[in-house]
Amino acid sequence: MTLSEAATVTKALGHPGRLRILAILRDGSLSVCQIATILSAPPSTISGHLTELRHAGLVCEQRTGKWIYCRLTDDHTVATLLAPLFAALTKDEDVRRDAAAAAVLRRRRLAAVCAAVLPPEITEA
DSSP states (O other), X not given: OOHHHXXXXXXXXXXXHHHHHHHHHTTOOEEHHHHHHHHTOOHHHXXXXXXXXXXXXXXXXXXXXXXXXXXXXXXXXXXXXXXXXXXXHTTOHHHHHHHHHHHHHHTSOHHHHHHTTSOHHHHOO
């Protein structure tokens, strides 16, 4: 990792919302609207955070139909960097609540979850 890459990663890690997103994704991929639901934030805000995380090489996205799914990258360096961070965050109440909410949302139909946070023209089809 270069100094410039390290600076980009540490900048991405410097926001509580982005840390919460990373912690949510450690258990598997989620759509942007699922993340927005968990964090009670507009999808546009979540997309901005995900852009920062993607540029830092911490997450990647995959489009499936009209849905964009995000997950942690498979990069070993990233996993090594994030492991102690995740261990330290396990006692944080927000992180624990987020993980529980993510587990519930992973079992629900995506269209139903996204209908609550996206305009009807996006969720219909």
